[in-house]
Amino acid sequence: MIVFPNCKINLGLRILRKREDGFHDIETIFYPVPVHDALEILPIQKDKDSSLQFEQTGLSIKGATQQNLCVKAYRLLQEIKPDLPPAYIHLHKNIPMGAGLGGGSADGVFTLLALQSLFEFSLSKQENEQIALELGSDCPFFLLQQAAWGLGRGEKLTPLPLSLSGYQILLIHPGISIATAEAFRGVSPRIEGEPLTNSILRPIEEWKTVVQNQFEETIFIKYPELKKIKSTLYKAGALYASMSGSGSTIFGIFPPDASRPTLEPYPWIQWKKIP
Numbered sequence: 001m002i003v004f005p006n007c008k009i010n011l012g013l014r015i016l017r018k019r020e021d022g023f024h025d026i027e028t029i030f031y032p033v034p035v036h037d038a039l040e041i042l043p044i045q046k047d048k049d050s051s052l053q054f055e056q057t058g059l060s061i062k063g064a065t066q067q068n069l070c071v072k073a074y075r076l077l078q079e080i081k082p083d084l085p086p087a088y089i090h091l092h093k094n095i096p097m098g099a100g101l102g103g104g105s106a107d108g109v110f111t112l113l114a115l116q117s118l119f120e121f122s123l124s125k126q127e128n129e130q131i132a133l134e135l136g137s138d139c140p141f142f143l144l145q146q147a148a149w150g151l152g153r154g155e156k157l158t159p160l161p162l163s164l165s166g167y168q169i170l171l172i173h174p175g176i177s178i179a180t181a182e183a184f185r186g187v188s189p190r191i192e193g194e195p196l197t198n199s200i201l202r203p204i205e206e207w208k209t210v211v212q213n214q215f216e217e218t219i220f221i222k223y224p225e226l227k228k229i230k231s232t233l234y235k236a237g238a239l240y241a242s243m244s245g246s247g248s249t250i251f252g253i254f255p256p257d258a259s260r261p262t263l264e265p266y267p268w269i270q271w272k273k274i275p
Helices: 069-080 103-118 125-135 180-184 204-210 216-222 224-235
Strands: 006-018 024-036 038-043 052-058 087-093 148-151 156-159 168-173 240-243 250-254 268-273
Touching (some): 006 240, 069 087, 069 125, 168 224, 224 250
Parallel strands (some): 052 087
Antiparallel strands (some): 240 250
16 A cells, blocks of 8 residues: 655744643644655564564654654554554655654654555544544644644644645755754743734735744744745745744745746755645
């Protein structure tokens, strides 16, 4: 079985408060984007040492194999279903890590769903949501796969009737990896401000001033190149540009009839029409 985990962007992100458990309450709007990894899962004979074989190609992933969310998804599913058959998982990485695109989260959730499909069983909606949340705060979004208002850690989701279908999107990752913990360092939570669910109702041409990612306030100081890329996208004709999540990907949304702008080369760049 082969599936193609997609990434997401954040249309605005507000950091509301720091919680007693050390996490932060945020407000954001998630939107799915058609840029993908490739994930192949096959049944295998059980190895004497392990019920899971994992291989990864493409862009590099830092950390131990056991920390990969595909592997974690298999192990968490195995806790609920001890007779889960042995599997071979091959992940080909195209979505960069530490990019604010949720690529690792998507890989984990797609593994969770693909294993159920391959081995012909189904968890309940609540069980899938629980495993997704154990994998990561933004993982539940990849079960929903539509525009959604995110609260709490990002896991409290409300679907939104927002469509960017037909618009062009340009995503640029300049090779800078930003850990979520690094992004939260130095931010000043604040509850004041217009909810993003109101701001997003305005014409997209007005989003520049009202749909903002609060992480930019500190990340752009540390990484001025990111601010420069955002400015470049506006000069190239973007209707709206922003950093996604905790960075470092900068994206621009362009009119449906726009041609791909000519920019300086970056380590990773994607130009897609939003379906």
